[in-house]
Amino acid sequence: MVPSQPLVRAAMFALAVLQTLASDTFIAAVYEHAVILPRTAHKTVSSDDALALMNRNMDILEGAVKEAAQQGARIIVTPEDGIYGWLFTREAIYPYLEDIPDPEVNWIPCTDPTRFAPAPVQERLSCMARNNSIYVVANIGDKKSCNSSDPSCPSDGRYQYNTNVVFDSEGKLVARYHKYNLFMSEGQFDYPKEPEAITFETPFGKFGIFTCFDILFWDPAVVLVSKLQVDTVLFPTAWMNVLPFLTAVEFHSAWAMGMGVNLLSANTHNTSISMTGSGIYAPDGARAYYYNMKTEDGHLLIAELDSHPHLSSASPPAVSWSSYASSVEGCLPDDDDFSGFIFHDRYTFTELTKPEGNLTIHQKDLHCHLSYKMAEKREDEIYVLGAFNGLHVVEGQYYLQICTLLKCRSTDLSTCGQPVETAQTKFDMFSLSGTFGTNYVFPEVLYSGVQLAPGEFEVLNDGRLISKTGTTKPVVTVTLFGRWYEKD
Structure with missing residues (x-):
């Protein structure tokens, strides 16, 4: 069948729009958030109380999202544990969890909140993205029911995952990543059976995503860059600084340089446990970074990055290290x-x-x-x-x-x-x-x-x-x- 002239014109127009939207650079944002913590992370609370705490944190995150969008940012990353905190028991974190579907379901929670089980956190994050025309990256908890037919099913009948989600500028869920390398104190979460190498395409490059402790290991961090060729890595983290080599700004900027990619690193801010240090890092160095042990306030960073750094003139040559x-x-x-x-x-x-x-x-x-x-x-x-x-x-x-x-x-x-x-x-x-x-x-x-x-x-x-x-x-x-x- 020969396509009609109107169809051809429409296709050419769509291609022209895509080419216009595709950009060589983009403005990125990360927000270092001073998380409002529950009074006790070991006590189980009602789902209403859990949502109330999460909404207090999302009130602050929404302010950062709006400010970033007003300054032209196309994407914003918020921290690991940024919506409810850390050091929960397995039981105590349960009221904070939502069932997060596979992004293949093609879902905009903001416009269709009742399609799946109640998900007020996903709905609100989706609306933040949609209402401000910006990609929003957040870290929340996923829950998945299981039964005795699964020999790995936990005794309480569910898996609980430390999870990153990404909503695009229309509010659609476009990525879900379950953290693979859990840190030692994360007993509230389960390990996924296999590492997930999660990527998605945007008009400003190919993105990958992982979380905190993942950055020290091959899977999925190196796989995303070396095998899947992402341009930019999204990195929610709750990173406790360890001198002399493993402070957040120091190691994360070095990782971006060594791997030849952009890294958007959003850390939680809690000076009592040495948590500070966020940045927008390119292969040739930090475009913006923040380290401050003298305040308990959050901080928004905004900077411009190359959409495809490996094609940029600033991209470092291959190194023969020895x-x-x-x-x-x-x-x-x-x-x-x-x-x-x-x-x-x-x-x-x-x-x-x-x-x-x-x-x-x-x-x-x-x-x-x-x-x-x-x-x-x-x-x-x-x-x-x-x-x-x-x-x-x-x-x-x-x-x-x-x-x-x-x-x-x-x-x-x-x-x-x-x-x-x-x-x-x-x-x-x-x-x-x-x-x-x-x-x-x-x-x-x-x-x-x-x-x-x-x-x-x-x-x-x-x-x-x-x-x-x-x-x-x-x-x-x-x-x-x-x-x-x-x-x-």
């Missing part, structure tokens, strides 16, 4: 090398005793090389070059290869590796490299006050992490954080 370090002449262990612990892992350290120089340290077959020049060698601060090559087993199990330049807590070498937030020493230059056995290496530069250094460093294609100019602020750490997933 190329340079393998060409540096190795050295035998020095009598001045010593051991110390970082987050329960035993590192090998050597002190930077001179204002400038070249140093090599190794642990097993990982050799770390540093060239450096301090702006001034202070008597009251000590820096070391450190190496770790092994399986980390505390609060999760994952294989690390790490080369790091870091400031010690005091002039006592036994404090090297302990958390440090501030420093006074600036560097005129640094160049850090290592003989990594993995291609997944995340470059971190952290300045005094837990501040990032966007635009002040780069990774060369031979694997060197180098300063572009002298550091504008004192250095806490410069680190190459390698993850060898196959050895987990």
Whole structure:
């Protein structure tokens, strides 16, 4: 059958509209939310009381959604646990859960709220998106009934999942992701049987989504980028900062750079448990970020990103991580090398005793090389070059290869590796490299006050992490954080 002229014209018009809507850049938003918590997370409340608490949090989130949309944002990410909090028992979280359908059902809760079981939270989130013409990303709890025909069915007859949802600018549910790598304190939730690699297309790129602890593992985080080629990752999180390598802004910006994607990271804000640090990260550095331990208020971030960063001129070239370090002449262990612990892992350290120089340290077959020049060698601060090559087993199990330049807590070498937030020493230059056995290496530069250094460093294609100019602020750490997933 030959299509009629009106049909052809309509198709051409639709294509023109799509091409117009497709954009090379887009404005993104993340909201760091100070969650209103239940009085006790261990006490079971009525569904009305649970909804009342969730509505108080959604009142605040809705204000952020409206403000983001008014500033031109096409998508906003809100935090993990941002609607009801954390540390629930399995029973106590149940009144907060809703049955979240597979997005294939093609559902707009805002306009059709009674199609499935009551879902007031999904309805409200959908209306936030629809009424403000913006994609809304939120984290809520999903419940799925099961019975004895399923040998894995929990004894209470239901699965409970830590779940991300995405509603498009019409309010339609377009993505649902069940968190795969639960953190140790999440006993209220079940593990999904298989990791879910969830993606969806927009006029401003292909998106993937995962949650918090997922970022440290292969599934689904690396799969989304390396195999499914997403442009931007959506990342609700409730991240407790751990110095020197795992503060939120530091590690999440490094992950975006190492993976070559955009990352929209929305953290909860609770300074009593070191939760702060959100950002809009591109492969070439942070476009906007927020870290603040001095307030209990939430904060909205807005920034512009490339829709397809791997096609952008700013996209970093492929890196051969061990190329340079393998060409540096190795050295035998020095009598001045010593051991110390970082987050329960035993590192090998050597002190930077001179204002400038070249140093090599190794642990097993990982050799770390540093060239450096301090702006001034202070008597009251000590820096070391450190190496770790092994399986980390505390609060999760994952294989690390790490080369790091870091400031010690005091002039006592036994404090090297302990958390440090501030420093006074600036560097005129640094160049850090290592003989990594993995291609997944995340470059971190952290300045005094837990501040990032966007635009002040780069990774060369031979694997060197180098300063572009002298550091504008004192250095806490410069680190190459390698993850060898196959050895987990």
